[in-house]
Amino acid sequence: MADGSDKRADERSGTVGKALAVLDEVARYGRPVRFSELIDDSPYPKATLYRLVQTLTGEGMLAFDPDRQTYAPGIRLVRLAHSAWAQASLAPIARPFLDTLSAETGETVHLAQLDAAQVLYVDKRNAQDPLPMYSQAGKVGPAYCTGVGKAMMAFLPDHELSAVIAQQSFHSFTKHTLSTEAALRHELGAIAARGHAYDREEHEPGIICVAVPVKTSAGRVLGAISVTSSTDRTTLTQLEAYLPQITATSEAIAAEASSWRFPD
Amino acid sequence: MADGSDKRADERSGTVGKALAVLDEVARYGRPVRFSELIDDSPYPKATLYRLVQTLTGEGMLAFDPDRQTYAPGIRLVRLAHSAWAQASLAPIARPFLDTLSAETGETVHLAQLDAAQVLYVDKRNAQDPLPMYSQAGKVGPAYCTGVGKAMMAFLPDHELSAVIAQQSFHSFTKHTLSTEAALRHELGAIAARGHAYDREEHEPGIICVAVPVKTSAGRVLGAISVTSSTDRTTLTQLEAYLPQITATSEAIAAEASSWRFPD
DNA sequence: CCTTGCGGTTTCAGATAGTGAAACCAGGTT
DNA sequence: AACCTGGTTTCACTATCTGAAACCGCAAGG
Numbered sequence: 276m277a278d279g280s281d282k283r284a285d286e287r288s289g290t291v292g293k294a295l296a297v298l299d300e301v302a303r304y305g306r307p308v309r310f311s312e313l314i315d316d317s318p319y320p321k322a323t324l325y326r327l328v329q330t331l332t333g334e335g336m337l338a339f340d341p342d343r344q345t346y347a348p349g350i351r352l353v354r355l356a357h358s359a360w361a362q363a364s365l366a367p368i369a370r371p372f373l374d375t376l377s378a379e380t381g382e383t384v385h386l387a388q389l390d391a392a393q394v395l396y397v398d399k400r401n402a403q404d405p406l407p408m409y410s411q412a413g414k415v416g417p418a419y420c421t422g423v424g425k426a427m428m429a430f431l432p433d434h435e436l437s438a439v440i441a442q443q444s445f446h447s448f449t450k451h452t453l454s455t456e457a458a459l460r461h462e463l464g465a466i467a468a469r470g471h472a473y474d475r476e477e478h479e480p481g482i483i484c485v486a487v488p489v490k491t492s493a494g495r496v497l498g499a500i501s502v503t504s505s506t507d508r509t510t511l512t513q514l515e516a517y518l519p520q521i522t523a524t525s526e527a528i529a530a531e532a533s534s535w536r537f538p539d
Numbered sequence: 540m541a542d543g544s545d546k547r548a549d550e551r552s553g554t555v556g557k558a559l560a561v562l563d564e565v566a567r568y569g570r571p572v573r574f575s576e577l578i579d580d581s582p583y584p585k586a587t588l589y590r591l592v593q594t595l596t597g598e599g600m601l602a603f604d605p606d607r608q609t610y611a612p613g614i615r616l617v618r619l620a621h622s623a624w625a626q627a628s629l630a631p632i633a634r635p636f637l638d639t640l641s642a643e644t645g646e647t648v649h650l651a652q653l654d655a656a657q658v659l660y661v662d663k664r665n666a667q668d669p670l671p672m673y674s675q676a677g678k679v680g681p682a683y684c685t686g687v688g689k690a691m692m693a694f695l696p697d698h699e700l701s702a703v704i705a706q707q708s709f710h711s712f713t714k715h716t717l718s719t720e721a722a723l724r725h726e727l728g729a730i731a732a733r734g735h736a737y738d739r740e741e742h743e744p745g746i747i748c749v750a751v752p753v754k755t756s757a758g759r760v761l762g763a764i765s766v767t768s769s770t771d772r773t774t775l776t777q778l779e780a781y782l783p784q785i786t787a788t789s790e791a792i793a794a795e796a797s798s799w800r801f802p803d
Numbered sequence: 804c805c806t807t808g809c810g811g812t813t814t815c816a817g818a819t820a821g822t823g824a825a826a827c828c829a830g831g832t833t
Numbered sequence: 834a835a836c837c838t839g840g841t842t843t844c845a846c847t848a849t850c851t852g853a854a855a856c857c858g859c860a861a862g863g
Contacts, residue, residue, distance in 0.1 A: 290820075290850065291558040291591075295598050295615075302622035311810060320852045327555075335647045337654060338627060342757070345810085348623035350654045352558075353661060354578050356620030358566035360613035363602060391599060397617065404828070415618065466681065493606065554821065554849075575839060584823045589841070591821095608840085807862075812854070820850075827842070833835090 291331050293319065295438070297502075298348075307345030364388065365489065365498045366398040369528045373400050373500070376524045380502050380517050382509075387423035387485075388498040390415060392442035394424040419443040419459050420452045422474035422486030422501035428459075429466035430488050430496045452477045471518060473511055474501075480506045487512045487525045493534050498501060500525055542707075546673050561591050562600060562616075588655030628652065629762045630662040631754065633792045637664050637764070644766050646773075648750075649777065651687035652762040654679060656706035658688040661762070683707040683723050684716045685752030686738035687763035692723075693730035694752050694760045707782045715740045735782060737775055738765070745769045749778045751789045755797050764789055 300316070301308055317324050330347060331337040335351035361367055369386050377384045377400035384400040390473065393415045413531050417440065418424030428436060440456055445453045453462055466472045474484040486501035565572055574592065581588050592610060595601040597767065599615035625631055634648050641648045641664035650662040657679045682688030684702065692700055704720055711718045715725055731735045738748040750765035766781050 278766075288555045291594050292598055294555040294558075298619060298653070299615075302619050303625075305622060305626065307626075314810095321811085322813085322852055323855090324849080326850080329812095330553055330555050336559065336657065342759075347628040350595065350627055350652055350659060351563075352619060352623035352650075353628045354654055355562065355566050355612070355616060356571055356624050357678075359616040359620045362566075362571075363612040366619050388614055395614060395618055433657055433778055453558055458741055466591055472807085495606075556822095573839085578839095585840085586823055586825095586842085587821080804863100807859100808859100808861085810859090811857085814854085815852100818849105818851080822846080822849075823844100825843085828840085830838095832837070 276457040293323075293419075294327050294331060297333060298352075301337060301346055307340060307343060307347040309345055311419065313346070316481055340386070352399060364397045365528060365532060368531050369489075369500075372527045372531075373398060376400075376500070376502070376520060379456055379520050382514070382517075383503040385486075385501045385503060387421075387422075387427075387501070389418065389427050389439070389454060389496070389497065392418055392439040393425070394418050394421055394427075397498070417446070417448075419445060420448060420474070420477040422472050422484040422503070425459075425466055425474075426462060426472035426486040426488045426501070427496050429463040429472060430490060430494070438516045441480065448478050449476050449480050453477060472499075474503075475511065476506065483509075483514065484509055484523060485511070485518065486519075487521050489529050489532070490509045492531060497529065497532055499539045500528070543726060547665050549692060557587075561588070562595060562612075564657070566612055567609055571611040583752060585784070588784055596713050611633060628654040628661045629792060629796060632795050633662060633753075633764075636788045636791045636795075637662060640664075640766070640784060641666075642766070645780075647767040647780075649687055649750075649765045649767060650762060651685075651691075651765070653682065653688075653691050653703070653760070656682055656703045658682045658685050658691075660687075675701060681708065681712075681742065684712060684738070684741040686736050686765045686767070689723075689727060689730055689738075690736040690738050690750040690752045690765070692757070692758050693727040693736060694754060712742050713744050717741060728801040735785070736763075738767075739775065740770065745771065747773075747775050747778065749775070749782065749785060751785050752791045753784075753796070755793060761793065761796055773798070774783050 277373060281433070297313070297317070300313060306311070310325070313319055313328070314324055319327070323388045328337065332339045332349070335349045337346045338349040341347055345485035365386060367389060373384050374392065381402060383398055383402045386398040387394045387396050387456055389395070394417065395415050402506055416424070418428060428439060431439065432525060440459065443456075443459070445454045446452070453457060453459045471485060471487045473481065474486070476483055482505055486499050488496055489498045489500060490496055500521065557678060559570050561577070561581070565575060568576070572689045574589070577592070578585055578588055583591070590659060592601065595611065596613070598605045599613045602608045602613040603610055629650060637648050637650060641766075645666060647665040647666050649660055651658045653659070658679050658681065660680065680688070692703060695703065707720075707723070709718045709720070710716070735749060735751045738746065738747065738750070740747055746767065746769055748765045748767035750763050752760055753762045753764060754760055764785065766778060766785055769777060
């Protein structure tokens with residue numbers, strides 16, 4: 276269940292910060308919202324929120340439906356979506372490689388990136404026989420208890436890592452969840468040494484995965500990919516057999532990304 | 540050639556307006572940009588732009604590459620993009636219907652919406668290979684000389700129509716382009732009466748199309764769809780033969796959208 | 804018909820937050 | 834060493850944002 280426990284820091288001062296927080300809020304609803312709904316979970320007074328929303332609507336970032344009196348993400352945001360997706364996300368680059376990996380393994384494949392301190396799933400391939408799970412392209416999840424999250428964290432420079440860890444909620448989703456910073460840091464050490472991460476049913480019971488980071492040749496973390504399955508279909512050991520392919524995929528994506536967008 | 544003649548009104552006061560303008564600017568480049576490149580086409584003084592960019596980067600809307608010293612759309616934008624896409628755009632709803640229409644006609648199919656006074660193509664089916672979703676979304680075109688643009692304008696309420704028309708550039712792309720407001724208004728009248736619009740090589744020579752609006756039952760314009768081809772493959776008369784299917788598609792999309800997102 | 808209450812909008816004095824000229828810094832070039 | 838060019842910081846000024854409160858319009862209820 277996605278509770279808002281680790282809500283983005285709305286309290287960051289600055290007008291644009293607030294405006295963007297509102298934008299996030301509207302987006303989060305996933306449906307048109309009334310002003311009154313927004314004001315409820317908003318830290319801002321009515322008048323302030325009102326002006327904020329007015330501005331955003333005027334700018335085309337929100338769309339106001341005069342009949343229903345609701346706000347929804349605006350068409351301008353859709354336009355931004357195009358270039359954002361094409362540029363900031365590994366998805367377009369990774370697509371063919373993910374297809375291959377998906378075909379080779381037959382299991383669920385994820386491509387994720389770090390958004391603030393959370394994992395953002397930017398693309399996904401379902402297994403032949405898709406199993407129900409939380410992840411979904413465009414969705415965010417916790418970093419400290421997912422394979423992709425840990426794979427990325429393990430290769431972050433110190434100061435960034437600390438910043439990310441500080442924002443983890445360490446909620447115990449299952450009895451396998453690493454629920455302390457110490458345990459997490461220890462695990463990250465092992466991952467860094469080993470080169471890949473596991474998810475041992477730490478987020479959802481029965482769901483396991485093997486994940487590796489996608490890094491530039493300079494070592495900067497761009498994202499991570501994972502092959503996921505469930506305990507009643509396979510085991511971690513069996514999943515590990517795919518490591519060569521997974522690593523190869525990661526490297527292929529990294530190579531493509533480096534030459535195309537992050538030349539050293 | 541897309542000159543910046545009808546640039547979005549950057550001069551709208553308000554900090555968020557400026558910030559969003561910067562965001563647009565970065566997005567427009569379609570590749571990582573240096574600060575110096577931004578400052579060139581920016582009306583703001585160096586320090587101001589700098590703080591703006593800093594803020595956006597801090598907010599995760601822009602990503603800064605420290606190695607190359609470049610800015611690109613940030614990961615947070617990707618996340619927003621996703622929900623914007625899912626909510627504000629007709630694309631997800633329309634997808635299956637467009638597929639059908641594409642199969643039935645074998646021609647290029649467009650789905651467009653109005654963004655400010657321009658046409659935003661939110662989805663597209665090529666005659667041959669249906670590429671995945673984000674790839675061709677986001678391109679904008681003029682409204683006064685495209686089938687979809689005119690189809691939408693023809694059913695706009697008066698005051699909105701005037702606002703939109705006021706922003707058209709009336710550049711003569713071809714010798715068929717309607718290049719005066721009077722000519723356009725006359726054509727729009729005919730379209731409103733007839734229910735569908737044509738593009739008679741008004742934007743690109745050799746390119747013709749038949750377009751119909753997508754409207755809620757209450758008559759509000761949501762978007763438009765078109766079937767496009769070229770003069771050396773077919774004629775307007777032949778394209779018109781698809782009208783029943785096109786209209787049916789439009790109505791199906793409208794029905795779905797109305798029940799799902801714009802209930803009356 | 805006249806309250807009351809609830810969404811939504813507007814006002815206004817006060818202060819925060821944004822502005823931008825100019826100085827500054829780093830590191831390459833001449 | 835003097836001189837750029839690209840990026841970062843400073844600081845006094847004031848435009849812009851803030852938010853309590855008043856206001857509006859409508860619908861429910863007395």
